Amino acid sequence: MSENQRDRADITEVARLAGVSASTVSRAFNHPDLVKLTTRRRVERAVEELGYIRNRAAQAMHGKRSATIGLIVPTVNNAIFSELIQSFTDAVDREGFTILIAAHGFDLRREYAMTRKLLEHRVDGLALIGLDHIEATYTLIQRQSVPAITIWNHAPGSRLPAFGADNFDAGSTAAQYLIDRGHREIGLIFPPTPENDRARRRLEGALSICASEGISIPDQWRLEAPYDLERSKQAARDLLNGETRPRALICGNDVIAQGAVYGALEAGLTLPGNVAIVGIGDFPGSAEMVPGISTVRLPARRIGRMAGSKLCEAILTNRLGQIESHRFVVEMIARSSS
């Protein structure tokens, strides 16, 4: 039985109690300057007494904003995007928006489905990670004419405003760094790249530098591992236990680099003596680890903050479609792993 007595007060009840019309209550919330101080007080008291909570859904129906922003990420599972998500969330929260979040697990078809889902909720803006998306996702966003941005990678000619670092640059920076220190026997551990433009660009950057320096990387020194400590640790162990092993390792990101360092340590190698390892990202933990991980810093917090505030700004000022991309510079951080 237990009748679900959801007696949530609505605006008319508040109005009745305050002895005003519903319009006035609405105005008291949305345009407080239009209502006399004393009545505003009365409304506030009624709101308090009834425990009224305004209904954003009903607002949103009015062509008003839903005050939500959709954020679609590959995963929230590890350190990769956590700083980014946190700073993005903080930035939009400051403007009164709430995040609708969805994770697709590096599957771009699922990403499309989640995009649809978030659009059903009439998010006021949308943020995706990276530049690789299926055509359907792009056209969906375009047709709905919802302000959308892309975070984490920056490349010329991107179809949506992009806030991120040039990942080609990141990859080549890592490679150049090792080469500058005299390394020529270089191995690579990267995740699958077909649906991951960030990793792909990094890999391309690293390979292009190697090529231009006349360094070729044998196939058995090019391993694939997902962004997962256990798997990357295993990959590194495999690579470093081979009869011929590279003297340096470029990793697709810092999760892989962390795994690789552990793998190397367990294989009884010393860093950087026996093998040098560099990562990309400068994730939480990379600085504190012993040995600290040499890495190419992507300024996640700054990227998230700017992406969030620029998106909000575009929404609030109705300057849609003219969000300017921003390229963040990467920086090589040398630590003791290399």
Next chain:
Amino acid sequence: MSENQRDRADITEVARLAGVSASTVSRAFNHPDLVKLTTRRRVERAVEELGYIRNRAAQAMHGKRSATIGLIVPTVNNAIFSELIQSFTDAVDREGFTILIAAHGFDLRREYAMTRKLLEHRVDGLALIGLDHIEATYTLIQRQSVPAITIWNHAPGSRLPAFGADNFDAGSTAAQYLIDRGHREIGLIFPPTPENDRARRRLEGALSICASEGISIPDQWRLEAPYDLERSKQAARDLLNGETRPRALICGNDVIAQGAVYGALEAGLTLPGNVAIVGIGDFPGSAEMVPGISTVRLPARRIGRMAGSKLCEAILTNRLGQIESHRFVVEMIARSSS
């Protein structure tokens, strides 16, 4: 200029194009079995052609569900909750719900504000972390009669259904483990506990075991550090560089334990020879680290999955308010840090 021509089709346009009434279109979405196959096809074609996306906000206004669930966490920033969030998100996604997420930074007043915010969006359910919340938050939830659960800690007498482990138990398990191995000189590094029931219970658990074993812990061996690698590393270094140093360390969670291990390594100590370290949580990375961190496992994925699916179930079947708490057992994982 650039007239923002948001020509988003609505249900009546779809109806017009399909040559049916709006009701039929609505039914085609919500009760497909009630509409003839051929007209359903026609509707689908119209939907496709117009790029129509249904408006959940308008649905929600109908007393129908908003199909969103609010998740309020202290932080998404590091590894603490990432597994939990991911598994919770996956679980509710499977049932067609989307997550509205908010992070309050371990500030329970902000948590209250975010709770309000999410209720404005008419979330169908709400999940909070831990049992410490200000009174206003509890009454708010009660008054709105929104199904709400609590994740991560389980303690008798909790005011909301709780899905989590008994953190007192976790703390005492860690202490008992060290004591069983003959340790009596034990130090503690915990975060501030006033607004953090999980950490508080763990600390109480550890202290109670020590007390019952006749072990007293001097004040200078009890340090406070937030869940932050850098700070906890520093704390551990301070502690272990003192003229008298403990031979074992219990850490408030694995983030602190990881920092402590790094601190110990940098202080030139060997583990577990010079100092044994145990954490709580078994976060990602604790197993892979070298040395691996001995820790009390809290089954984050299982907790998140069950919490998500139980909450959805309650919402979908309208069995609100009768969600059953579930206590997950903890398990000591011995690795090489102790």
Next chain:
DNA sequence: AATAAGAATGCAAATGTTTTCATTTTCGCT
């Protein structure tokens, strides 16, 4: 004290759906 301007408020329409109830269509039988 009368008036005009401006401030404050209320009325009613509009928003995009879902759902109940009524009506129409279809279909199987005789």
Next chain:
DNA sequence: AGCGAAAATGAAAACATTTGCATTCTTATT
């Protein structure tokens, strides 16, 4: 063919707000 039942559809009300327009109340000015 015609009937009744069942299936399919439509009309209209309802949901909780916002807002344009109209009305009423204040206040300052003469």
